[in-house]
Amino acid sequence: MAGLVKVITGEMFSGKSRELARLVRESLSMGFRAQVFYPAHAVRGSWRDIDQRLSGVDGHLSLHPVPDGQAQYIAAWVRSETDVVAIDEGQFFSDDIVGVVRGLRRQGKLVLIGGLDQDYLENPFGRMGDLMCLANEVVKVHAFCAACGQADAAVSHRVARESGQVWVGDDYLPLCEDCYLMARNGQAMSLFVD
Ligand SMILES: [Zn+2]
Structure with a gap:
């Protein structure tokens, strides 16, 4: 079978x-x-x-x-x-x-x-x-979005400053599409960078 x-x-x-x-x-x-x-x-x-x-x-x-x-x-x-x-x-x-x-x-x-x-x-x-x-x-x-807490997350946003595709670690935040785009555009980055 x-x-x-x-x-x-x-x-x-x-x-x-x-x-x-x-x-x-x-x-x-x-x-x-x-x-x-x-x-x-x-x-x-x-x-x-x-x-x-x-x-x-x-x-x-x-x-x-x-x-x-x-x-x-x-x-x-x-x-x-x-x-x-x-x-x-x-x-x-x-x-x-x-x-x-x-x-x-x-x-x-x-x-x-x-x-x-x-x-x-x-x-x-x-x-x-x-x-x-x-x-x-x-x-x-899905996780809940780590930034707004409102929507389902869609993307693993990388907080670490590494640029290769494979980066094994926990330096990621699950973000919804809206928060992800804001983060990538450098807005509200205080949320993501310590
Ligand atoms: Zn969000």
Whole structure:
């Protein structure tokens, strides 16, 4: 039987990893076996916590930091008895992630992918767009805007003064489109720079 691909996406601090973890926990509680993959350079504390909390679930969960986010490791390391393959920080994986995910679905796996939809300049991030096209189901989650607190955030505004696309850290603010444009235009910057 063919599997299923589900993408959970949104900006920084929108709760993507939390939702991914919730789905993994739910799968484990139903007796399924899960493997979680994330790029080794972008390890999130949340998965370490989960590993500790779920370590009692007799080998039904294993976590795999993937060297340089090279997607072929996922293909190589997924075990035949695994039901659920969760991939976090999907935006940081190599381009072949798309083919790897398609292959896993063909093998009957439930593939859960969490990741940023856009970088801090509102560009589609990595292969997340392609993965969303491939997905059977896409969920966009949102934080509240950190500036106005009124609207759903849409963009991960970078507070750090680094300009490369990949900057792993917490120096971001989830902002709605209006506040993001103000911040980028240098207005109300006192809100964002200490
Ligand atoms: Zn706002």
